[in-house]
Amino acid sequence: MRALILPLLLLAATPAAAQLTPAERRIAATVDAGRARDEALLEKLVNQNSGSRNLAGVEAVGRMMRAELEPLGFEIRWIPMIEVGRAGHLVATHKGNGRGKRMLLIGHLDTVFEPDSPFQRFVRKDAAHAEGPGASDDKGGLVVMVAALRAMQAAGTLKNADIVVVLTGDEEEAGRPLAISRRDLVAAGKATDVALDFEGLAQENGRDMGSTARRSAGGWEVHATGATGHSSGIFGGNAGYGAIYELVRILDDFRRELPEPNLTFNVGLVVGGTTAQLDAAHIRGEATGKTNIIPPLAIARGDIRTLSREQEERVRAKMRDIVARHLPRTGAEISFDEPYPPMAPTAGNKALLDRLNLVNRDLGLGEMGVLDPLKRGAGDISFVAELEPGLVGLGTASRGDHAPGETVDLSTIPRQAKRAAILMSRLAREKR
Incomplete structure (x- = not known):
């Protein structure tokens, strides 16, 4: 049977x-x-x-x-x-x-x-x-x-x-x-x-x-600046925090505050120091610096991927808000590449x-x-x-x-x- x-x-x-x-x-x-x-x-x-x-x-x-x-x-x-x-x-x-x-x-x-x-x-x-x-x-x-x-x-x-x-x-x-x-x-x-x-x-x-x-695929780039000077004055009222600490603050705030469903954002390249620059294609960087000099320049580049245009616009706005919270004597700006849409x-x-x-x-x-x-x-x-x-x-x-x-x-x-x-x-x- x-x-x-x-x-x-x-x-x-x-x-x-x-x-x-x-x-x-x-x-x-x-x-x-x-x-x-x-x-x-x-x-x-x-x-x-x-x-x-x-x-x-x-x-x-x-x-x-x-x-x-x-x-x-x-x-x-x-x-x-x-x-x-x-x-x-x-x-x-x-x-x-x-x-x-x-x-x-x-x-x-x-x-x-x-x-x-x-x-x-x-x-x-x-x-x-x-x-x-x-x-x-x-x-x-x-x-x-x-x-x-x-x-x-x-x-x-x-x-x-x-x-x-x-x-x-x-x-x-x-x-x-x-x-x-x-x-x-x-x-x-x-x-x-x-x-x-x-x-x-x-x-x-x-x-x-x-x-x-x-999902979409687009790029972002943050340029941070700070007052330079002798490292012994770091965190002080005249010297402030320098560009690298400002950049690190921004990236860590991204990590803690941005996550939500269907969103990813990567940091692919970071340079910072007394001098810092990216090449024309923005895929290579050069930096110089000394341990006893507060760095005036720092750059980070990464991507962002979202599932809808609404999500992309909303996350970009949050990133701009985070970038705008400057540490003492520092500044920063964020720009976005033209993205592939979602x-x-x-x-x-x-x-x-x-x-x-x-x-x-x-x-x-x-x-x-x-x-x-x-x-x-x-x-x-x-x-x-x-x-x-x-x-x-x-x-x-x-x-x-x-x-x-x-x-x-x-x-x-x-x-x-x-x-x-x-x-x-x-x-x-x-x-x-």
């Missing part, structure tokens, strides 16, 4: 693929048949260096993606971004029947690994894993996107789909001002109904997760994940839970988050991103491509 009951229980507990339409079954079969082709494309993309400042390399990856998208019926535009010191963006447009949801697919051509990095080549580690610069972030995502669109074409679901693809060339180090470097992405967001971001798939305890929010969680985003979970059910895959936004960095989808619902994480799973040894889970390419292709096929049938 147990031998008869157990298979029935397993059958009842495992979602079948019976809800897939014939076209969707064709999508799944096409993705499975194209695995070797997809992995070969990934190797080709990875072996072309495309660090954000390697303008020629970014353009080369753009040409590779053009070669994949044009045969699928996309009209390609290359938008140069020399005015902000970056290579440019690829915008690909597929015109459907004009009746279904208009979709914006987002990815990026660049990586954090510039040509001087020792980490340059695609290396297969085993049947399911390979390492290489940008192997997942975001070249794995580009491969998932192409595999999904190719499967849609084979199944006949692409022809009626209205899709705009925006592949930025500077996601890892955006050109400034953002009003220029993200102008075309925002324009695409205004012309579409749904945004799908093909950055990495997040996982928790072996379970695929859905991302419906991601993608706040919305009902529309959650509804889109619910739609994806219907796809998971029909594919026989497990339900994807909602990822804590603290576990995800900033990204390009945030620039259109206030314009339309969106979903993040349609790319590949990986480990060690942004560091030598970045490793992609190749087995997630077909799984993610099937999810994306079926979701897009269904959205293309929904009335706008």
Whole structure:
């Protein structure tokens, strides 16, 4: 009896693929048949260096993606971004029947690994894993996107789909001002109904997760000043506390007073002394000083990440208040960089994940839970988050991103491509 009951229980507990339409079954079969082709494309993309400042390399990856998208019926535009010191963006447009949801697919051509990095080549580690610069972030995502669109074409679901693809060339180090470097992405967001971001798939305890929010990313810089003089007079009425004590007070007040849910703030660089300065890129500092001289200058630089614009504005105001409480004979000022905006969680985003979970059910895959936004960095989808619902994480799973040894889970390419292709096929049938 147990031998008869157990298979029935397993059958009842495992979602079948019976809800897939014939076209969707064709999508799944096409993705499975194209695995070797997809992995070969990934190797080709990875072996072309495309660090954000390697303008020629970014353009080369753009040409590779053009070669994949044009045969699928996309009209390609290359938008140069020399005015902000970056290579440019690829915008690909597929015109459907004009009746279904208009979709914006987002990815990026660049990586954090510039040509001087020792980490340059695609290396297969085993049947399911390979390492290489940008192997997942975001070249794995580009491969998932192409595999999904190719499967849609084979199944006949692409022809009626209205899709705009925006592949930025500077996601890892955006050109400034953002009003220029993200102008075309925002324009695409205004012309579409749904945004799908093909950055990495997040996982928790072996379970695929859905991302419906991601936080902002911006920088801050504090310059503290103080009266200088012989160290024997420190804390006295004439000498005061000096710039370094003022800076330390500010940073410690940040630590004690700012913490709240969904907020992080890091201190990444500190210099102080008789002289103190940062380089033009604000990533290196120099300082001089002696132990018997009260330091007149101190500088700290860090980041701030929030989940909403309201939170960012409120936390910035608190930081300004803290900076303004000067120790005797000291002063300080704080400035903020132009931030990547947040993608706040919305009902529309959650509804889109619910739609994806219907796809998971029909594919026989497990339900994807909602990822804590603290576990995800900033990204390009945030620039259109206030314009339309969106979903993040349609790319590949990986480990060690942004560091030598970045490793992609190749087995997630077909799984993610099937999810994306079926979701897009269904959205293309929904009335706008």
